[in-house]
Amino acid sequence: MPELRKDPIVGRWVIISVERGKRPTDFISPSSQRKRGGFCPFCHGNEYTTPPEIIAFRPPDTKPNTPGWTLRVMPNKFPALQVSGDLKKAGEGIFDKMNGIGAHEVIVETPDHNLSLATMPIKGVEDVLWAYYLRLTDLKKDKRFKYVMIFKNEGEAAGASLEHTHSQLIALPIAPKIVKEEIDEAKNYYALKERCIFCDLIAQELESGKRVIYENKRYVALAPFASRAPFETWIIPKAHESAFYPPNNDFSALADILQRILKQIDRILDMPPYNFVIHTSTFSDEVNEYYHWHLELLPKLTKIAGFEWGSGFYINPTTPEEAAKFMKEAKI
């Protein structure tokens, strides 16, 4: 069973994978797991090589774990957390820990190895967003979980171990530190001003326009004022929405803006590795006036070195205003 451990000084939680314990020699020749042109467990026809699917979008006349699907969700074959068992919390003197209960799932976005979120038909992007939402809604029923982190690693440098386009989610028994910090600060702001800090930020950004990359009827994409890295982009609903969901049962506007941004970064940065994550309200307080869900995307262009991880301070060599301008002008 993995273990969750809390740093007593900064309150940072860590997942210690006891079972998959790595020895020093495992790190010495870090050969890539990515198989370009080799066998791919996420491809059409190879369903038998993965754990059984949790949900899939497939014609009614096809059987689970056989071809015919357009999207599949499975447990991660090498999960960071374990899904079965009761949550047990304990102290060890000054330290706090709990057993590593959680869910770790993979969303295979298409059976086609050659497509990406940027290049697949827009309906495919909508389906990916629906899969996120359906899994979130299902995992919420499990009272052991407080939060589900949805994320995507694209490209080896961004941590993707398989090339075939996929997203992941991890359901956690505690709200993660960064989400908690955002929520706490949003609550403070609301207590002071009776307004959502994100709504204020969006209003200011739409008025100035200088960091806005694109907007459609429901969402805006912008280069954040304090971008941590070149071409960091946030996608935010323009109206106040505290948690990730499909307004009027419709993800088409979100699919539009997400695919457009991905096409733009592919165009101007030549298909860079990237990560994105969805930050949303915790299960215990999903509908509220102070927090505003959003998607944060970071192309992986610079290295996080000693200064950044030791200080929490980032050095960004491209201004967000210039980044927004390059993105806007990209011919896609």
Added chain:
Amino acid sequence: MPELRKDPIVGRWVIISVERGKRPTDFISPSSQRKRGGFCPFCHGNEYTTPPEIIAFRPPDTKPNTPGWTLRVMPNKFPALQVSGDLKKAGEGIFDKMNGIGAHEVIVETPDHNLSLATMPIKGVEDVLWAYYLRLTDLKKDKRFKYVMIFKNEGEAAGASLEHTHSQLIALPIAPKIVKEEIDEAKNYYALKERCIFCDLIAQELESGKRVIYENKRYVALAPFASRAPFETWIIPKAHESAFYPPNNDFSALADILQRILKQIDRILDMPPYNFVIHTSTFSDEVNEYYHWHLELLPKLTKIAGFEWGSGFYINPTTPEEAAKFMKEAKI
């Protein structure tokens, strides 16, 4: 002039390098600046290619910026922050910013391109620690600065742009977020218990012994309970010391434990890339009962992907107890 910008939601500061503004094409073919076997500006005889030295350890009969030195400190040729000018703070609607005043210096640890902190004579390691201390003491006099972050990037994967062994420091007009978090939590603990949280932690670790890697008369090296990454190691003074300094004007015990730990990781992980940082009290409150300076070392063995940066949660595939055991048993 670079600009410091604060994220209004999580309070994270970012350095935006306006002058060195990078365009998209600068990221497309990220060729390494490291020159294996090529020209090295940090080597003996090439002093004229760097900015003039701030301090150097050299015989009295040699001139500044000429050969003969054993250690040199210079301004970084491509500084993240600019040293001259007054600190100016401003708002931009909801956002906070200040101009990028700070110092960014390089400590060249030896003139010999083939040595490292792990392999140089122990006297060289002591000199490096003295250089840190002397620069810290000097920069403290500048009232614009609140903190100096001392750090080392070893190896390209850890962000070192030159191969020749060196450390860096950045003097900042604000205390960095992670240091502030540590200090705040240490203050809370002290308010509750009238004891330093680090002192309590050290006492518990020395008693259990299971995460202790090495100790000498003054310092202990341990694998932290909630290690973020495999073989993370902290070096901490055993007695309460709130800020980095040489007890009895003597850095020999610190040089001993630092070099030993570096030899151990070189041995068991085959000279991995790594980062280390020194966390110490802020200038405004250097002598206190609640905070305890320490050095944090992270070998760069795993990738920080979407989950980690989006959540602040780390996944560590090696238990600290096993890591400590491997380290202790390393034949050095």
